[in-house]
Amino acid sequence: MEAVDPTVFRLAIFVLAIFVGYYVVWSVTPALHTPLMAVTNAISSVIIVGALLAAAAHGVSGAEAGATVWISKGCGAVAAGLAAVNIFGGFLVTQRMLAMYKKKTPVAKAPIAKAEAK
Template sequence: MNFSEELIVFILSAFIGYYIVWGITPSLHAPLMSVSNAISGIIIIGAIAVLNTSPSSLVSYLGFIAVTLASINIFGGFGISQRMLQMFKHKKNIRVTKNE
């Protein structure tokens, strides 16, 4: 894929993101941040790609650390989002029982 094709993909994705994010209610901005934080751990792909090509040992050490850090980002982010969103879910059940 050449640069201009990549740029097209980038810009179009940015448009999708723009329209989705403006629709999100302010009360869910904190979960939005932590979910998107977790997703940004997708950078792990880059880290694994580094490990794939590792010719020298220094590069593979750095790659290993990079994979670990990205993995912390992924699982930490999802863990926090899960806890946060559980509260929003939890509450719905309480309200339902109150109505009954």
């Protein structure tokens, strides 16, 4: 019996996480969407720390250390960029959602001057 590649297990876990995340998000009541978005922004901030660590990788000693370092730095830079877009986009969407609940002040109309006929 031959061993199964660990990539298959990781891919299966990734696919299961996608389904679980989808059903968890769609089962949230509308009143809880703003706190949920705040939590996802916090998770993205943790992800960006990991991406920065990957971008600052030094590598290991070995024949293919140089290639591994550049791949890791490139993937880390891409991950940091995408996480930053996710964070700032999440804050913008949250700000727009909260602006919908603010009371709108009515704009005062200027009084119309009546022309006096002589």
